[in-house]
Amino acid sequence: MYAYQSGQYDAAIKLCQKLLPVSINGNYAKQGLHDLNVAAQQAKLGHVSLLNWNKNILPFDPFENVDINALLKRKIERPTKEITSE
Numbered sequence: 402m403y404a405y406q407s408g409q410y411d412a413a414i415k416l417c418q419k420l421l422p423v424s425i426n427g428n429y430a431k432q433g434l435h436d437l438n439v440a441a442q443q444a445k446l447g448h449v450s451l452l453n454w455n456k457n458i459l460p461f462d463p464f465e466n467v468d469i470n471a472l473l474k475r476k477i478e479r480p481t482k483e484i485t486s487e
Contacts, residue, residue, distance in 0.1 A: 402454055405441050413441040 404413040417438035421431065440452045470476050 402437065402452070405437060405444070405452060408444075410441040410445045414438060414445075417441070 402413075404410075404416065417434045421434050421438070437452065440450060443450065
């Protein structure tokens with residue numbers, strides 16, 4: 402998603418193509434990866450669309466258990482694992 406959102410469509414496609422065949426995690430994120438792959442391919446053709454985080458692919462936050470605000474002594478915006486409908 403980060404690659405797609407930053408316009409790195411080739412990287413998004415390559416990552417999806419590597420991750421889609423992975424079977425160790427069952428069908429986790431398969432639909433989201435498929436949708437991301439299609440969107441990235443369309444974006445390469447000039448049809449860029451707003452793609453939101455798929456509810457099956459939650460944003461990765463390696464610091465989700467760290468109080469970043471206390472660490473940095475300031476408030477920062479962070480992605481959440483709460484899915485909201487817009």
